Amino acid sequence: MSDKMHLKLTVNGEAVETLAEPRELLIHVLRERLGITGPHIGCETSHCGACTVDMDGKSVKACTVFAAQAQGAEITTIEGIGTPDSLHVLQEMFREHHGLQCGFCTPGMITRAWRLLQENPSPTEEEVRFGMAGNLCRCTGYQNIVKAVLAAAHELNSVKEAAE
Amino acid sequence: MKDLPDSAERRANLKGLGCARKRVEDARFTQGKGNYVDDIKLPGMLFGDFVRSPYAHARVKSIDASAALALPGVVAVLTAKDLEPLGLHWMPTLAGDKQMVLADGKVLFQGQEVAFVVATDRYIAADAVELVEVDYEDLPVVVDPFKAQEPDAPVLREDLAGVTEGAHGPRRHHNHIFTWEQGDAEGATAAIDGSEVIAEETIYYHRTHPCPLETCGCVASMDKVNGKLTVWGTFQAPHVVRTVASLLSGIDEHNIRVVSPDIGGGFGNKVGVYPGYVCSIVATIVTGKPVKWVEDRMENLMATAFARDYWMKGRIGATRDGRITGLHAHVTADHGAFDACADPTKFPAGFFHICTGSYDIPVAYCAVDGVYTNKAPGGVAYRCSFRVTEAAYFIERMIEILAIRLGMDAAELRRINFIRKDQFPYISALGWEYDSGDYHTAWDKALKAVDYEGLRREQAERVEAFRRGETRKLLGIGLTHFTEIVGAGPVKNCDILGMGMFDSCEIRIHPTGSAIARLGTISQGQGHATTFAQILASETGIPADKITIEEGDTDTAPYGLGTYGSRSTPVAGAATAMAGRKIRAKAQMIAAYLLEVHDDDLEWDVDRFAVKGAPERFKTMAEIAYAAYNQAIPGLEPGLEAVSYYDPPNMTYPFGAYICVMEIDVDTGEWQVRQFYALDDCGTRINPMIIEGQVHGGLTEALAIAMGQEIAYDDMGNVRTGTLMDFFLPTAWETPNYQTDWTETPSPHHPIGAKGVGESPNVGGVPAFSNAVHDAFRAFGLTQTHMPHDHWRIWRTARDLGLHG
Ligand code: FES
Ligand code: FES
Numbered sequence: 001m002s003d004k005m006h007l008k009l010t011v012n013g014e015a016v017e018t019l020a021e022p023r024e025l026l027i028h029v030l031r032e033r034l035g036i037t038g039p040h041i042g043c044e045t046s047h048c049g050a051c052t053v054d055m056d057g058k059s060v061k062a063c064t065v066f067a068a069q070a071q072g073a074e075i076t077t078i079e080g081i082g083t084p085d086s087l088h089v090l091q092e093m094f095r096e097h098h099g100l101q102c103g104f105c106t107p108g109m110i111t112r113a114w115r116l117l118q119e120n121p122s123p124t125e126e127e128v129r130f131g132m133a134g135n136l137c138r139c140t141g142y143q144n145i146v147k148a149v150l151a152a153a154h155e156l157n158s159v160k161e162a163a164e
Numbered sequence: 165m166k167d168l169p170d171s172a173e174r175r176a177n178l179k180g181l182g183c184a185r186k187r188v189e190d191a192r193f194t195q196g197k198g199n200y201v202d203d204i205k206l207p208g209m210l211f212g213d214f215v216r217s218p219y220a221h222a223r224v225k226s227i228d229a230s231a232a233l234a235l236p237g238v239v240a241v242l243t244a245k246d247l248e249p250l251g252l253h254w255m256p257t258l259a260g261d262k263q264m265v266l267a268d269g270k271v272l273f274q275g276q277e278v279a280f281v282v283a284t285d286r287y288i289a290a291d292a293v294e295l296v297e298v299d300y301e302d303l304p305v306v307v308d309p310f311k312a313q314e315p316d317a318p319v320l321r322e323d324l325a326g327v328t329e330g331a332h333g334p335r336r337h338h339n340h341i342f343t344w345e346q347g348d349a350e351g352a353t354a355a356i357d358g359s360e361v362i363a364e365e366t367i368y369y370h371r372t373h374p375c376p377l378e379t380c381g382c383v384a385s386m387d388k389v390n391g392k393l394t395v396w397g398t399f400q401a402p403h404v405v406r407t408v409a410s411l412l413s414g415i416d417e418h419n420i421r422v423v424s425p426d427i428g429g430g431f432g433n434k435v436g437v438y439p440g441y442v443c444s445i446v447a448t449i450v451t452g453k454p455v456k457w458v459e460d461r462m463e464n465l466m467a468t469a470f471a472r473d474y475w476m477k478g479r480i481g482a483t484r485d486g487r488i489t490g491l492h493a494h495v496t497a498d499h500g501a502f503d504a505c506a507d508p509t510k511f512p513a514g515f516f517h518i519c520t521g522s523y524d525i526p527v528a529y530c531a532v533d534g535v536y537t538n539k540a541p542g543g544v545a546y547r548c549s550f551r552v553t554e555a556a557y558f559i560e561r562m563i564e565i566l567a568i569r570l571g572m573d574a575a576e577l578r579r580i581n582f583i584r585k586d587q588f589p590y591i592s593a594l595g596w597e598y599d600s601g602d603y604h605t606a607w608d609k610a611l612k613a614v615d616y617e618g619l620r621r622e623q624a625e626r627v628e629a630f631r632r633g634e635t636r637k638l639l640g641i642g643l644t645h646f647t648e649i650v651g652a653g654p655v656k657n658c659d660i661l662g663m664g665m666f667d668s669c670e671i672r673i674h675p676t677g678s679a680i681a682r683l684g685t686i687s688q689g690q691g692h693a694t695t696f697a698q699i700l701a702s703e704t705g706i707p708a709d710k711i712t713i714e715e716g717d718t719d720t721a722p723y724g725l726g727t728y729g730s731r732s733t734p735v736a737g738a739a740t741a742m743a744g745r746k747i748r749a750k751a752q753m754i755a756a757y758l759l760e761v762h763d764d765d766l767e768w769d770v771d772r773f774a775v776k777g778a779p780e781r782f783k784t785m786a787e788i789a790y791a792a793y794n795q796a797i798p799g800l801e802p803g804l805e806a807v808s809y810y811d812p813p814n815m816t817y818p819f820g821a822y823i824c825v826m827e828i829d830v831d832t833g834e835w836q837v838r839q840f841y842a843l844d845d846c847g848t849r850i851n852p853m854i855i856e857g858q859v860h861g862g863l864t865e866a867l868a869i870a871m872g873q874e875i876a877y878d879d880m881g882n883v884r885t886g887t888l889m890d891f892f893l894p895t896a897w898e899t900p901n902y903q904t905d906w907t908e909t910p911s912p913h914h915p916i917g918a919k920g921v922g923e924s925p926n927v928g929g930v931p932a933f934s935n936a937v938h939d940a941f942r943a944f945g946l947t948q949t950h951m952p953h954d955h956w957r958i959w960r961t962a963r964d965l966g967l968h969g
Contacts, residue, residue, distance in 0.1 A: 031203075037196070037200075048893075078194075078195065079196045098186075100194065101857060102377070102426075102429040103689070104689075106193045107193075110194060129895075129897050138429045139689045143901050
């Protein structure tokens with residue numbers, strides 16, 4: 001055990017602080033110290049993507065980031081992507097297209113897709129499949145996830161066009 | 165009754181059977197508000213973690229936990245010695261064997277639980293695991309089930325020394341568990357020997373693992389004030405867990421509450437009872453604090469619930485024109501160190517004797533020998549109904565091999581031998597009563613949908629082009645027609661640890677016409693909260709959107725045997741329909757009273773009882789519900805509730821026709837699924853959207869199993885595929901799009917005719933993918949090569965066939 005560090009983060013738009021050991025993984029800090037249990041743990045080895053969060057504008061696997069590396073970071077998790085009264089289009093499309101079953105991969109999937117659509121607002125099916133390949137799902141076979149992400153892209157683009 | 169002008173609209177409003185209703189579960193899951201076991205946090209909660217064996221077979225000479233105990237934050241280190249006084253150092257398995265909870269003198273597989281560390285947080289627990297000193301003396305390892313049966317093979321289970329009678333009959337060797345036989349051995353052999361054409365082959369269905377995205381875990385909490393134990397966990401069968409926990413711990417069953425919260429996929433992995441659960445319960449009793457244990461991925465792959473590992477030796481005979489005359493199967497089943505297979509008690513090889521498949525085979529025999537090796541225990545039904553996947557793979561490979569021997573098209577060979585529609589209910593040579601089917605229609609529809617003849621022409625041209633050196637890619641057409649057997653099962657022959665495999669539903673209709681229903685099953689992603697409400701909507705006329713479905717809490721839900729083996733729809737779905745009918749029967753009496761007519765003068769119309777011939781005089785279910793609570797009705801109890809415990813008269817037999825078109829690169833062994841067509845017949849379809857989702861998911865698991873996923877061991881018993889680096893889970897990148905289709909042949913004995921679908925795509929998908937690989941090389945003389953067909957193995961096949969020039 002090592003001494004705890006004073007960790008300051010911005011999580012879903014709110015400044016938060018906590019004590020954590022430097023070796024602690026970001027996913028554990030979020031889930032256990034901050035009570036943010038949306039991101040899940042499926043492997044702790046960077047393979048499954050269940051722990052995906054957005055850190056300083058990039059998708060990261062929070063099981064592979066030390067607390068110390070996250071000092072000062074701006075983090076968005078599934079909890080910060082939409083609210084019950086105003087869901088994000090991705091959240092709606094995942095439901096609409098049956099893009100989830102057990103729901104365990106879903107927070108990571110949506111958080112990754114949220115970043116993907118900012119990186120590439122009009123992806124092809126291939127680009128979605130490639131861009132989401134770091135997130136495993138054991139239930140859906142991906143077909144409906146891909147459909148949901150493409151539908152969300154379409155929806156977001158139409159809203160943008162209408163606004164312009 | 166004939167539909168009234170507005171019946172169709174009212175029916176649509178119910179969102180009942182057949183509606184592609186969106187899922188009610190999704191709101192919480194898409195917002196990160198699911199409640200999975202690792203999300204549970206209780207005041208003062210401790211964390212448990214295991215010291216595991218690095219050896220596959222060794223004597224444990226000593227365990228020194230002093231350094232671990234000296235670490236601040238460590239509360240306890242449990243070993244077998246601590247559990248022994250409680251009689252909990254071993255536990256019974258579902259298969260009639262017993263299993264060490266913590267190593268009792270020796271270890272028998274790599275990753276076996278040796279000691280349980282309890283600490284104030286998971287990091288300290290992990291540090292302490294490293295500090296526990298275990299002195300091992302290694303013993304000879306046997307990982308091959310054939311070598312395990314040699315006379316001088318190492319003795320694995322010393323605890324069974326001298327035990328010649330096992331749970332399933334005589335044991336003939338120290339590493340032998342059971343021999344289990346079905347059918348007519350002599351008859352089958354004679355029929356095959358006398359056949360014009362005989363095919364013989366050994367088919368290996370390798371060891372793999374269900375690997376749901378969420379691993380197994382629990383939180384156990386002993387409330388010493390009230391004497392009540394609560395266990396939240398990833399349990400596919402929470403009620404059975406409560407009974408087992410009571411029997412093992414001696415705590416009265418009413419003082420145990422087992423809760424399955426949201427479960428992140430199960431696929432069979434979460435049926436068994438694991439040492440982690442037992443140790444957590446002991447630890448909470450000892451410490452008086454809640455204890456959480458959640459395994460990591462490596463532990464999950466190494467120690468809990470493998471699936472398959474069947475060596476299947478088959479012989480099949482036929483006439484020259486392709487009529488099958490007999491089938492003979494012998495299986496060597498590698499069960500690992502303890503027989504912890506999750507099968508109904510009387511079926512040590514599950515329903516493997518569905519291995520005659522979709523075919524009318526006059527005589528058949530199968531025998532299964534279970535064997536101990538230095539591998540992890542398990543043997544669960546990985547998205548399948550108790551060894552049905554093994555059986556389907558076996559027969560669908562044997563058919564392909566027979567087609568090669570006959571020089572016949574494999575689609576035609578299937579068609580010739582299908583059980584005909586007019587033969588149902590059909591009694592198979594191995595004793596099953598198939599409830600309903602129309603295989604020819606499904607098959608023809610499938611072949612037409614993919615333009616089968618066109619594909620064969622393209623394939624022939626491809627072979628020619630390959631021979632001319634114009635391409636290095638081959639085309640494989642993988643065919644499968646599978647028949648499943650699901651919905652265990654009749655209580656008369658199916659039980660788990662003595663508990664009959666019925667299931668249950670309890671409904672309460674609220675005064676204002678909405679409802680809650682509770683079931684004995686538990687969803688792990690199948691969408692029960694959505695679909696069971698649809699069944700009830702159609703039965704009671706209450707809109708699905710006004711029905712809450714709850715499962716998984718043994719304090720509130722009626723007793724049931726849980727969700728696995730595609731049994732939820734066939735068994736709990738039936739219980740739901742029957743409970744709904746009880747509601748309706750009482751509602752009819754109430755309506756008759758309110759309308760001042762005789763019960764028989766009423767008829768049901770979607771959501772109401774109306775007077776026959778006077779449809780304008782009616783009472784809706786909502787009005788009836790209100791009356792049930794607000795007025796005294798002579799001769800009737802107040803309230804509107806019902807409960808049904810359903811014991812199915814038979815299993816259900818879903819079937820399907822799958823066709824996979826695969827491109828294979830001969831030089832790299834890479835494959836690409838160009839097309840996959842899946843026709844499923846699961847009887848009455850409750851929610852087409854969910855069925856399709858189940859098919860996509862099951863096919864992707866099948867793709868993984870067939871094309872790369874395995875739990876592999878080296879000769880020392882080291883697990884070579886213990887992380888997601890080595891254990892293949894397909895990503896969105898290599899997973900194809902699937903084309904789904906259906907026919908609908910209702911089950912005649914199920915109240916709504918539904919058969920269950922969740923596992924069909926795994927059962928049918930594996931042979932479809934594997935047959936595609938084999939078929940690509942058929943023109944070059946390949947008859948059988950074992951799964952998984954990863955790039956290296958495909959490359960090796962091509963090399964062995966001399967295709968690398
Ligand atoms: S838990 Fe982080 S990638 Fe799997
Ligand atoms: S929905 Fe279960 S893992 Fe994706």
